[in-house]
Amino acid sequence: MAGLPSKHVYEELKALHVTELHHANSVATSCLFLREKSLLSRGTVERSGLKQTPQKSDSQDRVYSIWYDVFMDTVDIHNRASRYNEYGPVTFVFDVDLIPKTNTGKIWVTKCNPMYWAGKSEGNRWFQNKHELSEEFIKGDFGQMLVFRHCGGELPFGRFLTRIVLDDPKLRNEDGVDLYSMAYGGLRAAMSESGLNIPIERRDCSLRCKCRKGYKDDENRTYQMFDPFL
Template identity: 40%
Template sequence: MQLDPKELLNLLKSLGVTYLYHANTVGTACTFLRNGGLLSRGGVASRGVFQTYQKSDDLDKEYGIWNDIFLDNFDIHQKRKIQNFYGPVLFIFHVDLLEINGLPPLCITKTNPTDWRNIDISDRYYTSIEELRNSPYSEGDYFRMITLRNTLSVLPFNPYLVQIFLDFPHIRTGEQPTLSHAYLALMQAASTGGIDTRKIVGRYCDDHCNCYTESSYGPTTKDRTIRRFFKLGT
């Protein structure tokens, strides 16, 4: 199931993929920034630092992916005009990240792990680049995630981090301080971790984005969603 990073890199580039993406909450993103790179859920837990609870945590442990780092091949929020349900902070890497020496074992899921309950282990990942190439895999696939397996180590931001978006969706006036506090927290965490703060950019949605009209970001947003996405941790 482990794929060759160079072969995958060549395939992604042939499909027009230039960047890789990881979305998360503000609190977890701040932890990443202070540590200088992405961490698996298990990697954060092993350090005893803050990360936002995810309802999939128990399943992640059951399926053996608690120590995995996940990357998408497209910007879900921008392309699909929907809220990214992993959080409002989006880390954008150049795809050449896959050239890092000592990269953890690399796999690509065939489906979202939340749907693995009735799927055999042998059918959860692509077994080869050839199988991937012969599948309908393309830029914009939602459930076929690049995973770096079984790692507690930091996947460093430098030199492949291109930008960090903080989504500033339409939230009622009373919630605006939450957004400004989140932006400041990211800036401070980046400074602590030696990450260029100029890479952090606020991104506003327009009225054509479904996250404004249909998602938990919109006018009927629930307070618990705002707290989960923008909680700064301890």
């Protein structure tokens, strides 16, 4: 497996005019991150005895030994795909200048989502060198993710978390509580515990976005992803 010098990854993203990094998750898991002032790997949360919303990718993350790694996207998947993000309705938006400040030395970059790694060689799972990254990395390809492996499973926000984008499914739970309002309140409460004050934006979808239909079609999963409490 080839980790790339963070300087090379940063320079390539800047050359492609990538200015922001994204991480999407459930409301409950995002609240945990806000209380800790850091993105945490799935394995780190589990090892610490904390609770997090289950993800479809959990089994693959264990199989491929990326359970203790922190993932970030170079594109807003919800906007790009015009559907809700499978990983959650909360999107943390970071300044790309976070990269040279992480002190991880190297960053791994996937060629495709690990959910599709079965039968692929290491060379078809990860970018192997700077030349490959320059030739094959595509801005807007959300299968190509940044993976922070040597950060102890924790990536502090520092001053680089610029805003939070929250989906609005236009749904209420069985108690009649608006899911967006419930999620917003949970995120704000988590920030108050850690002294953060990050702007929360209601996601403004295009007319062709299918997110609300998706949320409506799987209401049980939607309630789970928007519930601040586990």
